[in-house]
Amino acid sequence: MTASLIGRPVKRKEDRRFITGTGHYTDDLSRPHQTHAVFVRSPHAHAKIRKIDAAPALALPGVIQVLTGEDLKADNVQGLICGWMIHSKDGSPMKAGGHPALALGKVRYVGDHVAVVIAETPAAAKDGAEAVVVDYEELPSVTSTGDAQSSSVQIHDEAPRNTVYQWALGDEKATGAAFANAAQVVELNLVNNRLIPNAMEPRAALGEYDSGSGIYTLTTTSQNPHVARLVLSAFVQIAPEHKLRVIAPDVGGGFGSKIFIYPEETVCVWAAKRVGRPVKWTAERGESFLADAHGRDHVTHGALALDKDGRVLGLRVKTTANLGAYLSTFSSAVPTYLYATLLSGQYNIPAIYAEVDAVYTNTAPVDAYRGAGRPEATYVVERLMEEAARKLKLDPAEIRRRNFIREFPHQTPVILAYDIGDYDASLKEAVKRADVSGFAQRKADAAKRDKKRGLGFSTYIEACGLAPSAAVGSLGAGVGLWESAEVRVNPTGSVEVLTGSHSHGQGHETTFAQLVADRLGISIDQVEIVHGDTDKVQFGMGTYGSRSAAVGLSAISLATDKVIAKAKHIAAYVMEVPEDDVEFKDGEFAAVKTNKKMTFGEVALAAYVGHKFPTDQIEPGLKETSFYDPKNFTFPAGCHICEVEIDPDTGVVEIVKFTAVDDFGTVINPMIVEGQVHGGIAQGIGQALLEHGVYDKESGQLLTGSYMDYCMPRADDLPSFEVGMTITACPSNPIGVKGCGEAGAIAAPAAVMNAITDALGVKEFDMPATPEKVWRALSGQRA
Amino acid sequence: MPKIEMRVNGKPISVETEAETLLVHFLRDRLGLTGTHVGCDTGQCGACTVHLNGEAVKSCTMFAVQAHGAEITTIEGLAKNGKLHPMQEAFREHHALQCGFCTPGMIMAAVDIVRRKPNADEKTIRQELEGNICRCTGYHNIVKAIASAAAGMGARS
Known part of the structure; x- marks a missing residue:
């Protein structure tokens, strides 16, 4: 019996290219005749655009084109979407304003996208962007979370009082009763500060269009290239899905910020056809600060009702969540289903009631950032628990012990x-x-x-492995959150594993290979993990919400099971023994009542050669797929x-x-x-x-x-x-x-x-x- | 355009370049040495760190022409004859990288730290890393790797 690879600190397969400077991040890639894009960004937090004069830019050497929102509109390119519908407690759908990739008539935050300048060199594009004359009519702005609903500033016509939704979860009446019966009430005002993700690799995009085939290719810094392709084709309508390829090569960190479908990537792939040459854009760090989706930004009042012994009777939370100037791809779900559902923490809390108002402000869009809603929930619950311990003069560990959930499964009052x-x-x-x-x-x-x-x-809990499709579908998600895998065995016995998960630092090339090598009883060097290319991987939902192992690797595990099952079938034929007599262990198929055996590699070769089994009954080849949808978070x-x-x-x-x-x-x-x-x-x-x-x-x-x-x-x-x-x-x-x-x-x-x-x-x-x-x-x- | 001559990773280079080209862009765009990265625009992150005459410099803070006559080593030139530098080995051994983007600059800075302070303790290593930002690792394993490489490089004799 060879030692299992599971649970071992195997050194990473991907490291060699990174420590020798031979990785391939998007900005490392260039195409012949490529052009360079620089965005004209709003210097104002809120303004009407009276006029955009591109002529001074177009007069500069090297400037090829200046494109605006009107050009997108002329090509029927639609606005960016938010993929999760939230309904307010009165039943009305969330109030979402439009999100054009380039502004139409109005800018809503500093850094908002006004126009793009395409030029021969990055320097020429930058000079061009500075030369574009935009006539703005400045408007008053509101940036602070707490002021958004009382401000006279209206950011989107569709959203009065800048309110996207007023959502609630839990049992208000039961929670009220818990507070009425409480021996002790602890209250806190809490601010969860706005964060800027700052993956070390700035976002980048390289758009290409092949006029012969009509195929667009977008190489970009994405955590989920298939989702990007789906959104850009089905909703933004850049190109039909089969005419759009999205590649996410080596990606230098994401932390959520590279999940989303942004204006810049959208514009680069669209503009490649307009210009007739590849269009490349790489964010400067200043642009990352201005226009990457930010995280957190909650203002919360939390109250905990306890009995005299420190047992929690109820929790009431009122949160205002800042979603910025536009609804980013998953923004609406973060302060609702990724937040309030976690408010039970590790504790047996009989009654919880949470109200969340989501607001527009003249700031960068806010969306999922590492933890996404769960850090905010943990912060509320754990600050309150600690404060309760102090008020009741209990040891902070003891008050937690008194409230821990100890029987599973445990249904919380928040879904x-x-x-x-x-x-x-x-x-x-x-x-x-x-x-x-x-x-x-x-x-x-x-x-x-x-x-x-x-x-x-801080005794925290999180809901990860996002997510059971039926569950998230019932909560308003526009997509199912399953994952796909394909395990492709080559005739020589080496294996390619194609996964819809995407590694941008998580080490999938090692962890996933460990599992597959362990299951197939082959060397880890015989396993290659392939990800990040919609032309190679059939489909995938990407990497976020700590889902890659729980969902992506589970799919790989199931596909591997199928490979083993088929290989066993073939091995039985080749060894001329009943299939039930074939055992697979440590990379060998052994016929139990004989001394016949075949290695995994020998069966792989037999599967492709096809001489020794009836190919009308068993298809040649050894490749299996799985779409895995988890049962629970x-x-x-x-x-x-x-x-x-x-x-x-x-x-x-x-x-x-x-x-x-x-x-x-x-x-x-x-x-x-x-x-x-x-x-x-x-x-x-x-x-x-x-x-x-x-x-x-x-x-x-x-x-x-x-x-x-x-x-x-x-x-x-x-x-x-x-x-x-x-x-x-x-x-x-x-x-x-x-x-x-x-x-x-x-x-x-x-x-x-x-x-x-x-x-x-x-x-x-x-x-x-x-x-x-x-x-x-x-x-x-x-x- | 001024002509500059330098040795990059041991090879002589002689090319014309615009005076305002930063060294990092020269390395990446003209020489195709894309292992040196650009992570910020204020000289803070250190992803562009290379060696200039054996000393760590941020290649985004100088013009290529300022490196005229110099010996430049980038991450691509650190391994010799296919053998990784002990610092590269240590980063791999101690899982001191995740996304890998800051890694080339981090390794180049680390080699220089050990050269200057061969017996640096944890606190010193942390202070010396002030000019290099990593968002993935929390620096825990980077600090371990540097300390271990220092020992491995025979610095603690």
């Missing part, structure tokens, strides 16, 4: 049914690893050095504990220890899983301490538009992390995995802020906890 978990186990392990028992001493020691120590917990959960030390003189918060213990179900490659946890925590700490997308209230200008202004976590802002795992295998998919990509970003902000409020001894304190804010809070105390 989701948790399939499995062991919250006590992860809490216990985290408490041990964080040395919580030694905290009092460390706090006392710090006090002697005039430093303030704090400890914060998966529910990764765990406990993160943060310990901070604050210097009262400077307000600087140091994370002295960050402990994460997560239950991701079965782990295929612990090295990769831990890496995902590290990265998630870093983004969570970034949100808590450093990052904040800020617009000027008066002008609507983005104040945090570069790395000089938007504080990215750097190596010296972070500690090394203490990471552990507990495991309950997921019963809802064939491999037992739950998903690990978002956990850190979901759990960490609450843990950090609970630690900081503990250290400061304050109740309400909003992210990011910058030194200035912390110092002021302490100064207030001193005054």
